Amino acid sequence: MTSIIINKASSEDLETLQSIGKQTFAETFSADNSEEAMKEYLEKSFNTEKIKTELNNPDSFFFIAWEEDNPVGYLKVNSGKAQTELQDETSLEIERIYVKSSHHSKKVGQLLYDQALEIAQNLKKSYLWLGVWEKNLRALNFYRKNGFIEFDKHIFRLGTDEQTDLMMKKVLE
Template sequence: MELDDIALRSCTLKDTAALALVGAATFLEAFAGTLDGEAIVAHCAKQHSVETYTKYLSRPDCKIWLAETREGAAPVGYAMLTQPDLPLPDLSSDDIELKRIYLFSRFHGKGAGQMLLDQSVTAAAEMNKRRLLLGVYRGNLRGLAFYRKNGFVDAGIRTFMIGHRQYDDLILSRPL
């Protein structure tokens, strides 16, 4: 599949089921084998439910774009911007968080991830934000390389629990 075969569109409340499915499936694809089975299933059930995406899309500070195949409009990934929820001492209303950028691995390296990131950067700049922030799992070396290639630098660390285990995200930032 080539980049010309992928299209982005803004999400509405009608897209919550697709977002929940893609969110859970891509999270499982990325972290199965890293996270405990019971914990990853519980995490996906909570964080990637239709209700969760309904709440996000009901917020005025949240923007989500769905990546779909042009033929058949099958969802393959998405990007979401929200008000930041990160433990940074210099956080301000001029910041925005790339809360999620998820893409099925078979589409990695073909430009779809770059298209989602570029859309997010453009939208954040149009919102007059000064800095784009994100958290990425410390062990996600491919993701870290992608973000660093796109001008993100280390800004902090966030710890979080999934099940009974603690994990670290690196918080990255990029000026807009």
């Protein structure tokens, strides 16, 4: 495998983020959700205006993992008011780490997580937090391996389906 490069995304990467975002979310969750719910979520979450707004938010950061000219994963982190829930000034939220299924078990997710950890340390945050679907065992194992512990739950709505996300955090030294 060629080496993976992690680059901060900018407005020029909007279409790449839309494409990889839709692909990786669909690969991860299509088998467990209705086609209609998936279509609705992907259109809402990855439409041009939403991604453009998120890219322009000074408290949100996107990074894309590249294998040569091929995007293979991405990361989105939020601080301050950009956080989806806690909005604690001392924390950094990992909103998304997604990797193409073709690159699972190739350490791409670890590289993206390491980028999030570096951002949290540079911003002098006390902890990282995230929400992960309770049935996404691959992700749960990944975060536990990286020192995250569960601290709460919340409901994630996909279409009309209410799914339970486990809230996890990692306190930083």
